[in-house]
Amino acid sequence: MTSIAMKRRRATAGRVWKEFRDSREGMIGLAVLAVFVLLALAAPLLADLRELNPVFARAQGNPQWGSPGEFGPLGTDHIRRSVWAQFVWGSRVSLFVGLAATLLTILIGSVTGIVSGFVGGKADGALMRVTEWFLVIPFLPLAIVLASVLGRSVWNIIFVIGVTSWPSTARLVRAQVLTVKQRLFVDRARSLGASGPHIVAHHILPNVSGLILANATLAVPISILTETTLAFLGLGDPSRASWGKTLEEAFVNGAMVRNAWWYFLPAGLGILAVVLAFTMIGRTLEQIANPRLSRSR
Amino acid sequence: MHPGVTPLVEVEGLHVHFGAARAVDGASLQVAPGEVLALVGESGSGKTTLIRAIQGLQKPTSGEIRVEGESIDTKAKRPIQTIFENPAVQMVFQDPTGALNPRQTIYEIVAEGLRIHGQPEDETDRVAGALSRAGLRPPERFFQMYPHEISGGQRQRVVIAGAMVMQPRLLLADEPVASLDASIRGEILALMRQLVDDTGLAILVVTHDLGLAWNIADRVAVMYLGRIVETGATEQILGDPKHPYTRALLSVVPETREMEQQILTGEIPDPARIPDGCRFHPRCPLLQSGTLVADVSSRCPTEDPGPVAVGATSAAACWAV
Amino acid sequence: MTEPLLTVRDLTITYHGHGGSVPAVRGVSFDIEKGGSLGLAGESGCGKSTLANSLLRLLPAGTEVSGEIILGGQDVLSLSPGGLRAVRWTSGAIIFQGALHALNPVQTVGDQIAEPMLVHETTPSQTAAGDRAIELLRRVGLPAARADSYPHQLSGGQRQRVLIAMALACDPHLLIADEPTTALDLMVQAQVLALLDDLKQERDLTLLFITHDLSVLTYACQRLAVMYAGRIVEQGPSWEVFANPSHPYTRALAAAFPTIGDTASRMAPSGLGGDPPTPGSLPEGCPFHPRCPLAEEGCLVSEPELRSSGVERSAACILV
Numbered sequence: 001m002t003s004i005a006m007k008r009r010r011a012t013a014g015r016v017w018k019e020f021r022d023s024r025e026g027m028i029g030l031a032v033l034a035v036f037v038l039l040a041l042a043a044p045l046l047a048d049l050r051e052l053n054p055v056f057a058r059a060q061g062n063p064q065w066g067s068p069g070e071f072g073p074l075g076t077d078h079i080r081r082s083v084w085a086q087f088v089w090g091s092r093v094s095l096f097v098g099l100a101a102t103l104l105t106i107l108i109g110s111v112t113g114i115v116s117g118f119v120g121g122k123a124d125g126a127l128m129r130v131t132e133w134f135l136v137i138p139f140l141p142l143a144i145v146l147a148s149v150l151g152r153s154v155w156n157i158i159f160v161i162g163v164t165s166w167p168s169t170a171r172l173v174r175a176q177v178l179t180v181k182q183r184l185f186v187d188r189a190r191s192l193g194a195s196g197p198h199i200v201a202h203h204i205l206p207n208v209s210g211l212i213l214a215n216a217t218l219a220v221p222i223s224i225l226t227e228t229t230l231a232f233l234g235l236g237d238p239s240r241a242s243w244g245k246t247l248e249e250a251f252v253n254g255a256m257v258r259n260a261w262w263y264f265l266p267a268g269l270g271i272l273a274v275v276l277a278f279t280m281i282g283r284t285l286e287q288i289a290n291p292r293l294s295r296s297r
Numbered sequence: 298m299h300p301g302v303t304p305l306v307e308v309e310g311l312h313v314h315f316g317a318a319r320a321v322d323g324a325s326l327q328v329a330p331g332e333v334l335a336l337v338g339e340s341g342s343g344k345t346t347l348i349r350a351i352q353g354l355q356k357p358t359s360g361e362i363r364v365e366g367e368s369i370d371t372k373a374k375r376p377i378q379t380i381f382e383n384p385a386v387q388m389v390f391q392d393p394t395g396a397l398n399p400r401q402t403i404y405e406i407v408a409e410g411l412r413i414h415g416q417p418e419d420e421t422d423r424v425a426g427a428l429s430r431a432g433l434r435p436p437e438r439f440f441q442m443y444p445h446e447i448s449g450g451q452r453q454r455v456v457i458a459g460a461m462v463m464q465p466r467l468l469l470a471d472e473p474v475a476s477l478d479a480s481i482r483g484e485i486l487a488l489m490r491q492l493v494d495d496t497g498l499a500i501l502v503v504t505h506d507l508g509l510a511w512n513i514a515d516r517v518a519v520m521y522l523g524r525i526v527e528t529g530a531t532e533q534i535l536g537d538p539k540h541p542y543t544r545a546l547l548s549v550v551p552e553t554r555e556m557e558q559q560i561l562t563g564e565i566p567d568p569a570r571i572p573d574g575c576r577f578h579p580r581c582p583l584l585q586s587g588t589l590v591a592d593v594s595s596r597c598p599t600e601d602p603g604p605v606a607v608g609a610t611s612a613a614a615c616w617a618v
Numbered sequence: 619m620t621e622p623l624l625t626v627r628d629l630t631i632t633y634h635g636h637g638g639s640v641p642a643v644r645g646v647s648f649d650i651e652k653g654g655s656l657g658l659a660g661e662s663g664c665g666k667s668t669l670a671n672s673l674l675r676l677l678p679a680g681t682e683v684s685g686e687i688i689l690g691g692q693d694v695l696s697l698s699p700g701g702l703r704a705v706r707w708t709s710g711a712i713i714f715q716g717a718l719h720a721l722n723p724v725q726t727v728g729d730q731i732a733e734p735m736l737v738h739e740t741t742p743s744q745t746a747a748g749d750r751a752i753e754l755l756r757r758v759g760l761p762a763a764r765a766d767s768y769p770h771q772l773s774g775g776q777r778q779r780v781l782i783a784m785a786l787a788c789d790p791h792l793l794i795a796d797e798p799t800t801a802l803d804l805m806v807q808a809q810v811l812a813l814l815d816d817l818k819q820e821r822d823l824t825l826l827f828i829t830h831d832l833s834v835l836t837y838a839c840q841r842l843a844v845m846y847a848g849r850i851v852e853q854g855p856s857w858e859v860f861a862n863p864s865h866p867y868t869r870a871l872a873a874a875f876p877t878i879g880d881t882a883s884r885m886a887p888s889g890l891g892g893d894p895p896t897p898g899s900l901p902e903g904c905p906f907h908p909r910c911p912l913a914e915e916g917c918l919v920s921e922p923e924l925r926s927s928g929v930e931r932s933a934a935c936i937l938v
Contacts, residue, residue: 007441184395187354188456191388192410192463202409206400339803340774448893478661479830479874480867480909483889490885505803511878512887535878549808550878551833560808564775 019288029280036274040091051085052241068262075262078253086241087266093242094271097158098224104162105223106216109169114208116170117177118200127170134167143226147235154237161226169215173208180207210289217282221275228271243267303366305330305467305499306351306386309607311360313346317569320346321357322523325607330466333493333500335510335531337546338520341565344503347520348471351501352388365466384414387460391472393452397444403428404440407459414463427462430495431455432488450481454488461492468492470502474509486512507550511535516610519543522565522576524604529611539613541583574598575616583617593617621691622649623824624673624710624792629685631668631677640898642668644848645685652791655818655825657835657856659871660845661894666828669845670796673826674706690791707734710792711785713778715800720781721769727780728752728765734787754783758813775806782813786821793818794826799834811838832868833875836860841930844868847895847905850924854931864933866910904935912937 020026039046050056062080063070070076074083116127143160150156180186180203189199230236231244232251250256250264304327313321321343328334338344349355351362353369362369364386387410390396397406407424411417428436431454444452453473460468473489474482490513492498504510510517510531517534519527519542527540538544548556561580566572572579578597583589589597593616602614631643643665650656660666671677673687675694687694690709697705711734714720722730731751732744741747752762758779769777778798785793795814799807811834818825827838835842836856843853844867852865863869870890876883892909895901901908903918910917916936924932 184390184392185398188388188390188396188459189398189409190354191352192459193384193413194409195413198413202401203398206398339805450893478894479832480661480870480890481893482874483870483887484891485889486887487889490887507804507878508876511876512883513885532884546804547878549804551831551837551875558808560812561805564773564806 016288020284023284023287025280026284029277029284032273032277033281036091036095036270036277039088040095043088043092047082047085047088049085049089051082052089054079054081057081065258065260067260074266075260077249077255077260077263083246083263083266086246087243087270090241090243090246090267091270091274093154093237093240094224094227094244095274097154097161097227097242098220098274101158101161101165101223101227102216102220104158105165105169105219106212108162109166110173110208110212112166112170113173114177114200114204117174118181118196118204124174128174131167131170134164139164139226140229143230144233144235147230152235152237154240157227157230157235157237160230161223165219165222165226169212169219172215173212176208176211177204180204183207210285214282214286214289217278217285220282221278224271224275224278243271302329304328304363305365306501307361307363307607308347308351309361309363310604311347311350311362312358313343313350313355314358319523319568319571321350322568322571323360323604324520324523324525325604326518326525326528327607328467328499328501330499331493331497332516333490333502333514335514335517336501336503336520336525337505337507337510337517339505339546339565341522341568342520343523343568344520345471348469348501348503352469384410384463385466387463387465387468389453389456389460389468389470389473392476393449393456394444394476396456397452399444401443402440403442403444403447403455406444406455407462410459410463423462424458427458428455430461430492431458432484433458449477450485453477453485457485457488457492461496464496466497466499468498468500470500472504473502475504475506483512489513507535507547518605519546522571523568524576524614526577526605526615527613528605528609529613533611539618540615541581541617542577543613545582574600575602575614577615589617621652623652623654623690624650624826625686625688626673627686627688629669629672629687630683631665631672632682633668633678634680634682638898639682642848642897643672646845646848646850647685648843648850648853650792650824650826652824653822654841655827655839657839657842658826658828658845659830659832659835659842661830661871663847663894663897664845665848665897666845667796670712670794670826670828673792673794674710674712675702676712704738707785707790708738708740708788709790710794711788711790713781713785713793713795713798715797721777723769726766726768727772728755731755731765731780731784731787734784738788740788751783751787754786755780757786757817758783759809774802775809778802778806778810779813782810782817786817789821790823792824792826794828796828797830798827800829800831807834814838831875832860832871844871847900848897849905849921849934851906851935852927852931852933853924854928858928859931864927864931864938865935866912866937867906868933870909 057080062076064076064080065078066076068075072082072084074087077083112127112131116124142164146160147156186199186203189203227242228244228247231242232248234248236242236245246267247264255263306328309325311321311324324347336344336348346355350357404424407427408420411420411423417423425436428439433439433451433454474485477485486509489500493500502514514531516529517531518525519534519540521542527534527538527543534543535547538547545559545561548559559582563580575597578584581597584594584597596616602616605612605614627647629643629646633640633642646669648656658666668677672683673694677683683695689705692705694705728748728751731754732747735741735747735750736744741750752765755764756762760776760779772780799810802810817823825839827835829835839856841854842856842859843850844865846867852859852863852868859868860872863872873888890909895905904921907913907917922934922936924934925938927933927938
């Protein structure tokens with residue numbers, strides 16, 4: 001029987017894909033994202049990692065503040081490193097942190113939301129107070145404090161973003177769980193003798209997963225921007241290139257004053273493009289999941 | 298009911314109060330094996346609250362519920378698991394579309410009960426059998442379908458199949474055909490009647506539709522403002538009712554022509570402000586007609602006739618009877 | 619015979635959506651004389667609500683409507699927007715189903731009843747409109763104090779009465795009642811039907827009553843028409859059609875609501891197999907034939923026209 005169920009799941013996925021294909025917005029977003037994902041994956045083929053090392057760069061005889069005409073597609077920075085290498089390798093960190101942090105956010109948020117919404121009562125009250133506490137605390141100071149205390153590494157950044165972003169997901173999921181809980185088929189499942197975990201697994205989760213997916217897709221750009229912000233403030237991982245770090249270094253070292261646009265523009269545009277791509281995909285998924293939002297009425 | 302036969306469901310003195318609102322205010326009833334009891338009333342009568350309490354979806358304030366002789370612990374903190382864990386009692390709902398999880402296939406929906414109570418080896422056969430008996434043939438055609446791909450009537454059949462696959466002895470049905478098209482009502486009701494004839498199933502059906510009771514019920518219990526005010530065999534209740542409320546209700550059914558219409562004034566009172574004495578007295582046409590003798594009519598506004606007792610096969614809660 | 623107040627000829631209504639075209643009403647014709655009453659019975663998908671809304675051109679933009687609707691001598695389908703506004707509510711008014719969404723939840727009931735009067739300027743001032751609203755509330759059996767209530771504070775029966783009061787605000791000639799008692803309890807339904815009957819007599823109203831409950835129509839209307847798959851399949855004097863149907867569908871519909879006391883229906887619920895057809899995909903020939911107990915070969919050939927089945931009666935069935 002599970003094979004028939006699998007077949008139906010594939011058919012549903014096929015339907016979703018077809019609807020997605022019809023949306024110009026979604027397809028553009030997907031295409032842009034695909035380009036950057038390929039870029040990130042193909043980094044070793046596109047740029048030498050050693051180019052990120054200022055000692056190596058100097059030894060290579062790279063110019064300082066070289067413009068794109070003088071050196072490579074995107075020129076060099078203040079310590080002679082290839083900007084193209086930073087862009088390509090930086091995309092990895094930005095995307096990876098964005099996705100990993102979102103995963104953490106969604107995990108904590110969904111579990112909290114589902115437990116809170118489904119169990120209700122005192123547990124719900126307690127969890128909601130914790131959620132509100134996190135929501136009320138201003139994000140940036142908290143992130144700065146955590147980053148300073150935990151140290152500046154990629155994993156800590158992921159942790160910081162995850163830990164500060166989960167509350168809004170939790171509230172969203174909880175609201176949806178409360179709605180689904182009221183539905184008659186949950187009563188029916190109860191009347192059949194279903195236990196709490198069974199109801200959550202078979203009835204709550206499947207009707208909440210669409211929302212979670214759409215929310216996740218929209219949370220990724222937020223995570224990426226957060227990483228960028230943190231890196232820009234100097235809290236990023238010093239040992240790795242990231243777009244945020246590029247922007248920080250460009251700013252700190254006077255690239256704007258020098259008009260060395262090749263240093264900060266690519267990273268900035270890259271972030272913009274990826275964020276937009278995820279937003280477009282997320283909106284399309286939302287429209288598919290909730291046809292009432294669709295503009296084609 | 299023969300003495301010595303344990304009723305499948307017995308409700309005694311049930312109260313369900315929401316603060317000051319006494320939705321169910323001392324109701325008692327019984328359902329014998331193989332019998333169809335129609336619980337009839339308007340909205341505000343408490344019939345839905347009563348069946349939800351029996352289903353375990355609503356915690357009663359006081360009173361006793363016994364299923365197959367075993368008393369349910371109505372004070373338990375968690376929903377009344379005893380009923381749920383007893384596959385002998387199953388349910389059919391008013392809204393067949395809402396009762397089905399849109400993300401489950403028909404097969405999964407019908408098999409769910411079986412899987413919860415332990416995975417039987419012949420699951421596929423049992424699911425096919427249940428769908429088939431519910432009129433969905435050939436059953437295999439429906440296995441992979443989703444609820445939105447079938448019609449309203451078919452969805453209700455799926456709900457019934459999902460209940461029947463558990464081989465229940467009692468079916469609790471809340472307005473099973475109210476949201477279905479008129480022309481398919483009959484088929485679903487015929488199916489339910491056939492299940493009773495074939496399997497000895499008992500059904501407690503809640504409805505506002507007296508015609509439904511005429512179609513399938515052996516006995517009828519009439520509810521008003523939280524209490525059962527009259528009960529008896531269908532022919533008797535719908536042929537020659539004793540309680541003035543039942544008489545009035547019957548008179549306004551569009552399909553009954555022989556009776557003169559007695560349109561009551563106003564609506565069922567707020568369950569938080571139940572009238573003194575007989576709760577029906579402010580609207581009672583019999584009382585208003587002035588034809589009652591003084592020692593009866595003087596009791597109506599002051600003395601409560603009390604609910605119809607459990608085990609009463611034919612009774613009406615009225616001083617004039 | 620007097621000139622009919624409402625004449626409908628060959629009305630055809632097709633919805634156009636991105637799913638395709640859906641023919642909801644396919645060539646319906648009927649008359650209602652002034653002061654008369656016609657009941658329209660049918661189930662989901664038969665087109666009766668679409669038809670009701672089309673009489674005042676309340677269908678969504680882009681819906682294709684052809685045929686004739688003559689109300690009080692005016693051709694509704696060719697009225698200008700100004701002319702249409704003038705006709706709405708003053709010549710004909712609709713009573714919708716009394717669900718919460720038929721009333722504006724943030725306006726008091728009194729204001730909502732007064733609104734059409736102000737829009738059509740049938741009263742000299744706002745106070746006069748308010749007074750008349752209270753008058754109408756009283757007439758439909760609600761206390762004057764209710765004018766300041768909001769819809770959610772009223773029961774289903776009370777909301778239905780408010781909708782009736784609203785429909786009467788500008789003294790229309792034609793009252794279209796779209797499933798007015800469907801969601802109501804038996805006793806409340808009886809009260810509302812009695813009220814409608816009183817009002818009809820009192821104001822010499824013409825009534826078009828739409829419902830799926832055939833037996834209600836025998837009480838409320840002189841004549842009735844049964845709709846199936848966008849067409850009228852039987853019409854005639856209501857009590858006669860109910861007691862002695864000519865069309866197999868009418869027979870099934872009538873049998874769905876058993877007569878209490880009739881031994882034939884005791885423990886014998888009767889219904890039809892299959893489901894009401896979806897307007898977009900009708901069977902060939904007679905649309906009822908897949909579910910018809912009397913179907914024969916000739917039924918697949920073509921869709922039968924209405925033919926006489928008695929005095930002032932007709933039915934669309936080759937067996938008539």
